[in-house]
Amino acid sequence: MSAWVCLLCECATPTDHLYTFGARTVERCRRCGLEFLHPQPGPAELGALYDARYFASSASAAHGYERYEADEPNLRKTFRRRLRRLSTRISPSAPRRLLDVGCALGYSLAVAAESGWDAAGVEMSAWAAAEARRRFGLDVRRGSLSSVDFPPATFDLITLWDVLEHLADPREALRRCHELLKPNGHLALTTPNTAGLLRRVTGRRWVEYKIPEHLYFFDPTTIHTLLEKSGFHPLSIRSEGKYVGVAFLLKRLAEANPLLAPLRALATLPRLRRLSLYVNATNTMLVVARKA
Numbered sequence: 661m662s663a664w665v666c667l668l669c670e671c672a673t674p675t676d677h678l679y680t681f682g683a684r685t686v687e688r689c690r691r692c693g694l695e696f697l698h699p700q701p702g703p704a705e706l707g708a709l710y711d712a713r714y715f716a717s718s719a720s721a722a723h724g725y726e727r728y729e730a731d732e733p734n735l736r737k738t739f740r741r742r743l744r745r746l747s748t749r750i751s752p753s754a755p756r757r758l759l760d761v762g763c764a765l766g767y768s769l770a771v772a773a774e775s776g777w778d779a780a781g782v783e784m785s786a787w788a789a790a791e792a793r794r795r796f797g798l799d800v801r802r803g804s805l806s807s808v809d810f811p812p813a814t815f816d817l818i819t820l821w822d823v824l825e826h827l828a829d830p831r832e833a834l835r836r837c838h839e840l841l842k843p844n845g846h847l848a849l850t851t852p853n854t855a856g857l858l859r860r861v862t863g864r865r866w867v868e869y870k871i872p873e874h875l876y877f878f879d880p881t882t883i884h885t886l887l888e889k890s891g892f893h894p895l896s897i898r899s900e901g902k903y904v905g906v907a908f909l910l911k912r913l914a915e916a917n918p919l920l921a922p923l924r925a926l927a928t929l930p931r932l933r934r935l936s937l938y939v940n941a942t943n944t945m946l947v948v949a950r951k952a
């Protein structure tokens with residue numbers, strides 16, 4: 661690819677071509693190392709991705725989630741664990757307001773509300789936003805960070821769980837988060853880590869190359885720079901896991917290696933279907949920052 665004005669270092673620097681996916685490629689800025697999809701999908705294509713099918717996808721390796729609702733117990737456990745850890749950093753003075761960006765069906769909001777947060781959400785999918793309102797009765801607005809009209813300096817904590825990589829302009833999104841946070845408010849996000857072991861081992865077949873859903877790919881250095889340029893003081897960047905159903909793990913292992921095919925039968929045992937494990941495959945970064 662020829663010159664491109666990089667979102668992060670703002671230079672028209674040549675890029676290194678990494679991988680080809682049909683008509684699109686993943687490129688890396690030679691100056692700052694930011695990886696991005698090229699060409700980027702337009703607003704209409706992006707908007708069409710996030711309908712009800714996104715959360716019940718028949719091809720989740722390429723698009724969306726296989727059964728997002730069926731995974732509710734594991735998602736809730738994962739969000740509860742994150743929030744518990746974050747709460748130790750954030751001043752306990754009540755009432756505390758939280759905004760979850762890309763809140764999907766609102767499980768993270770439900771968990772936050774159970775822990776005493778005054779929680780609101782923003783969600784691109786009209787279907788998911790309506791479901792979250794219906795089930796939890798919380799303030800969930802359909803739209804993007806730029807379209808929702810919360811007043812400046814409203815929130816103590818803004819979370820973006822696996823969202824930043826989906827956004828057409830992650831820098832503008834973080835600038836908006838900065839505006840919506842109170843002085844000394846906190847930002848917490850998760851995003852795939854290109855420097856993680858899984859990416860190094862799997863290369864082009866990395867599970868996070870969901871094209872054209874994921875538009876930007878970060879590592880600890882590029883996310884640190886993006887936060888600083890958006891007015892944040894990064895506090896920690898570390899590897900983060902999630903709770904995964906044992907049955908799901910067995911199914912994926914059976915798919916990965918024919919020798920492990922007998923595990924597929926184990927995955928159907930009712931007792932195993934209810935078990936989950938906290939798995940940290942060093943694939944995801946948990947980033948915490950404070951409004952500077």
Ligand SMILES: [Zn+2]
Pocket residue numbers: 666667668669670671673689690691692693694
């Ligand atoms: Zn760059």
